[in-house]
Amino acid sequence: MVIFFVLPLLLTVVWSVFERTMFWMEPAFTLFSYENFFFSSRLENFLSSMFHSSISVVCAFFIGFPIAIFIRRRVKKVAQHRVMLLFILPFMVSEIIRIFALRPILSRNGVVNSFLMDMNLIDSPFSIFVFTPTGVVIGEIVSFLPFMIFSTFLALEAIPNYIFEVCSDLGVNRRRMFKDIFLPLAAPGLFAGSVFIFVNGIGIALIPTILGGPGSVNAGLIATQAIIALDFPLAMAVSAIMMFTLMGLLYLGHRLFNLTKLLEPIS
Amino acid sequence: MKKSNAIEVKNLIKTYGDVYALNDVDLNISDGEYYVLLGPSGGGKTTLLRSIGGFIRPDSGSVVIKGKNVNNLPPDKRPTSMVFQGFALFPHMDVVQNIGYGLKIQSIEKNIIDEKVNKMMDLVGLTGLHNRKPHELSGGQQQRVQLARALILENDVLLLDEPLSALDAQLRKDMCIELKRLQKTVGISFVHVTHNQEEAMSVADRIAIIADGKMIEEGTPQEIYNKPKKQFTAEFLGEKNILIGKIHNLNKSKIVLHINNDKIEIANNNYNVSKNQEVRVSIKSESIQIKKNIKSKTNEKNSIVGKVSEITFLGQFVRYLVLLSNDQEIQVRSSQEVPNLKLNDQVILYWKLDDFILHSE
Structure with a gap:
């Protein structure tokens, strides 16, 4: 834990205040990298990538959670894990290929646009599906949706069957069932899935690289670009900022929802 | 005067594949009677109870509750409430929320719910435990919450599916006395499933011995125990x-x-x-x-x-x-x-x- 988690994080922070040299860096204490980050378009990009990740999280919730509920409630017990396996299958393909494959699907003359054109639903093809922030959000949802389904399904699977029988005895309708039973009992899973998607949304450089246009840069991509430019302190600073932002969010979540209580096992 | 029937079960049949879980069962339970379905595991007593509650749809036969045929009604539309096996509480709700939930979904005013919940908590002996979560309660207390959650709906019949099976022997004895007292207080019919004869004897007004999907015999605890008509009953009881x-x-x-x-x-x-x-x-x-x-x-x-x-x-x-x-x-x-x-x-x-x-x- 210390070697693989705490130490790299500490090094990240320490290196971020080092001074940049031609090819590496030298020990110093300078906030130049942070200035470089906060007083440039990088900050704006960072914030917008947080915003886009949030949208991905919300979309994944509205798509993934109902799927998980459906599997828990409507699929036979013996088949449930097999169905879950279906969502693992895409991971057998390299992520680069998976995301790259979205380009022909979403592009101006791609599958989605031609389908919509053929159905006469639109007159001219949408061009916002790729090389735009929208494309990045779509890519993130496609990539990370299984994690939302897994984590919420696991939480739902832990709900004992008697709960549903009690509900049918009391006459609980679907809306109330969702609000009073599924949402609170799957909250730990929802939280885990959301954090995962959010973190990867701002951190993984691959998706904006392949699907994003010039305007869509996330924190991971800023760091990658800094490394390419041999500005290691800047890359470290970006990583450190990302880290502190997440810790801040977790703390906020803890204060608002009392996460430890949320993550307690259901007895 | 003969008491009217709370529950009339006629020719009830339920099969799973070619196994008869219920094989032509007839049953009459009076108003305000404490009726126990006693029998070995897998004998069909729970299937019978669940058919009365509407959780299982029998293949044929009829269930009449309070003079009304309820064959095609779902559990919540029947005048029955169920106490489930094990500790079937909502884990994320406290005692008050658990008990009041059935009324809450009927959109009843909050102050009326609170009043009823308080009354019910006193009745089942949960006074002062308002804000405890299920995992902070003992087994006996959890079952009391289940009882309160079911009784607060003021239905005509309370169905109890092995309500005490998860409790230890001493607690089970105490709860038997409690159940009997509770039934006398609220005055509705209780139908209680158990495989424990001591439990059955101590709470029942009448006992039905159920095995192999059939009603073997029924009678008062004294009749069943002292003068069993069937050999099965004699063998089963001790x-x-x-x-x-x-x-x-x-x-x-x-x-x-x-x-x-x-x-x-x-x-x-x-x-x-x-x-x-x-x-x-x-x-x-x-x-x-x-x-x-x-x-x-x-x-x-x-x-x-x-x-x-x-x-x-x-x-x-x-x-x-x-x-x-x-x-x-x-x-x-x-x-x-x-x-x-x-x-x-x-x-x-x-x-x-x-x-x-x-x-x-």
């Missing part, structure tokens, strides 16, 4: 000794039975039997007296000789296994240890004339 014999002679008051070389007499309670017929008779293990055999022959008329094959000390009782001359074992439960009785000692077993019950089939 340590019963079943002997097979041939009727040697009979008159209006007595039947003389040959069991191998031994001859025993039993009281004739208008049994429909004839001479030379082979019959089964049973006697409860606690009705048999045991003493050491000094002489080789005994002059007691209602007695049989045997050899002690096992002695088990059970606290309140001592249980002897006695091997008869025909190699059959008989259990004897004695409240006092017989002095100096050792394994392989010859003993005499004797009993009162009417302790033996004859089973016709």
Whole structure:
């Protein structure tokens, strides 16, 4: 834990205040990298990538959670894990290929646009599906949706069957069932899935690289670009900022929802 | 005046594949009656209860509750509430929320719910535990919450599916007394499923013995225990000794039975039997007296000789296994240890004339 988690994080922070040299860096204490980050378009990009990740999280919730509920409630017990396996299958393909494959699907003359054109639903093809922030959000949802389904399904699977029988005895309708039973009992899973998607949304450089246009840069991509430019302190600073932002969010979540209580096992 | 029926079950049949879970069951339960379905596991008693509650749709037959056929109604539309096996509470809600949830979804005003919940909590003995979560409650308290959650809906019938099976023995005894008291207080019919005969005897007004999807027999606890009509009941209710014999002679008051070389007499309670017929008779293990055999022959008329094959000390009782001359074992439960009785000692077993019950089939 210390070697693989705490130490790299500490090094990240320490290196971020080092001074940049031609090819590496030298020990110093300078906030130049942070200035470089906060007083440039990088900050704006960072914030917008947080915003886009949030949208991905919300979309994944509205798509993934109902799927998980459906599997828990409507699929036979013996088949449930097999169905879950279906969502693992895409991971057998390299992520680069998976995301790259979205380009022909979403592009101006791609599958989605031609389908919509053929159905006469639109007159001219949408061009916002790729090389735009929208494309990045779509890519993130496609990539990370299984994690939302897994984590919420696991939480739902832990709900004992008697709960549903009690509900049918009391006459609980679907809306109330969702609000009073599924949402609170799957909250730990929802939280885990959301954090995962959010973190990867701002951190993984691959998706904006392949699907994003010039305007869509996330924190991971800023760091990658800094490394390419041999500005290691800047890359470290970006990583450190990302880290502190997440810790801040977790703390906020803890204060608002009392996460430890949320993550307690259901007895 | 005859009480009206709260529940009438007619010709109920439920199959799983080619297994009959319920095979033509008829049942009448009166208003305000504490009715217990007792039987071995897998005998169909839970299926019967769940059919009454609407959780299982029977293949054929009808369930009438309070004069209304409820065959096609879902559980929440029937005038029944259910207490489930185990601790079936909402884990994320506290005691008050759990109890009040049934009323909350009926969109009843909050202050009315609060008032009813408080009343119910006092009734079932949960006073002061308002904001505890289920995992902060003991097993007995969790079952009380379930009871309150079901009773607060003020339905005509309360169904209890093995409500005490997850509790330890002492708590179960206490809860039996509580359940009986509760039922008297609220005055509605309780239908209680259990495989524990002690539990059944202590709460029931009437007991039905259910096995193999059939109603074997029903009656008051005294009738079922002391004078079981069916051999199954006799065997199921505790340590019963079943002997097979041939009727040697009979008159209006007595039947003389040959069991191998031994001859025993039993009281004739208008049994429909004839001479030379082979019959089964049973006697409860606690009705048999045991003493050491000094002489080789005994002059007691209602007695049989045997050899002690096992002695088990059970606290309140001592249980002897006695091997008869025909190699059959008989259990004897004695409240006092017989002095100096050792394994392989010859003993005499004797009993009162009417302790033996004859089973016709």
